[in-house]
Amino acid sequence: xxxxxxxxxxxxxxxxxxxxxxxxxxxxxxxxxxxxxxxxxxxxxxxxxxxxxxxxxxxxxxxxxxxx
Amino acid sequence: xxxxxxxxxxxxxxxxxxxxxxxxxxxxxxxxxxxxxxxxxxxxxxxxxxxxxxxxxxxxxxxxxxxxxxxxxxxxxxxxxxxxxxxxxxxxxxxxxxxxxxxxxxxxxxxxxxxxxxxxxxxxxxxxxxxxxxxxxxxxxxxxxxxxxx
Numbered sequence: 486x487x488x489x490x491x492x493x494x495x496x497x498x499x500x501x502x503x504x505x506x507x508x509x510x511x512x513x514x515x516x517x518x519x520x521x522x523x524x525x526x527x528x529x530x531x532x533x534x535x536x537x538x539x540x541x542x543x544x545x546x547x548x549x550x551x552x553x
Numbered sequence: 554x555x556x557x558x559x560x561x562x563x564x565x566x567x568x569x570x571x572x573x574x575x576x577x578x579x580x581x582x583x584x585x586x587x588x589x590x591x592x593x594x595x596x597x598x599x600x601x602x603x604x605x606x607x608x609x610x611x612x613x614x615x616x617x618x619x620x621x622x623x624x625x626x627x628x629x630x631x632x633x634x635x636x637x638x639x640x641x642x643x644x645x646x647x648x649x650x651x652x653x654x655x656x657x658x659x660x661x662x663x664x665x666x667x668x669x670x671x672x673x674x675x676x677x678x679x680x681x682x683x684x685x686x687x688x689x690x691x692x693x694x695x696x697x698x699x700x701x702x703x
Contacts, residue, residue: 502606502609503606504606504609504682504685505606505685505689506666506681506682506685509665509666509685509688509689510665510666510667510681510685538678538681541678541679542678542679542681542682543682544609544679544682
């Protein structure tokens, strides 16, 4: 298996509705800022699978992941 | 034409899969520990918590009876203003925290959405956001218990 690493996580603040799903699934990676929008806290806070799950679970598809 | 129609019929009746797991279906159609209207007046509880997202419109409420001696959750009731995934995930969460004599509140506070999804036998990714309110409401209720104790 080829190990894939995440290069970049982009969050579209206009799309984000602040539901907090990403922060619930990967609390070390995502957090909600004072405007109740998701922000990246630590890109290495969880394994790739968990971060992908968080991105796929976003109801507005606001999270985009760029692989290395 | 006839065979074509028959095939379409077959797809509708037999081949369209139920997208939720068996467990989700069971908890959606037969929710466990649901707080029926008016029941909260009779239900003895020492912790209450709610979580909601104004954007998606879902609201989750949890009432708990925590044994003050052992600090284990003996009874849990919930109510939600949410979809099938929200109903099923909160129902299964209420089972997780009360089964086998009750979960200690320390352990209950550590429950992750992933634990609930696993117990449900999976959820479609796009429906996961509906399930994350349950454990938030539970954490609120546990905080409420500590607050009441003081």
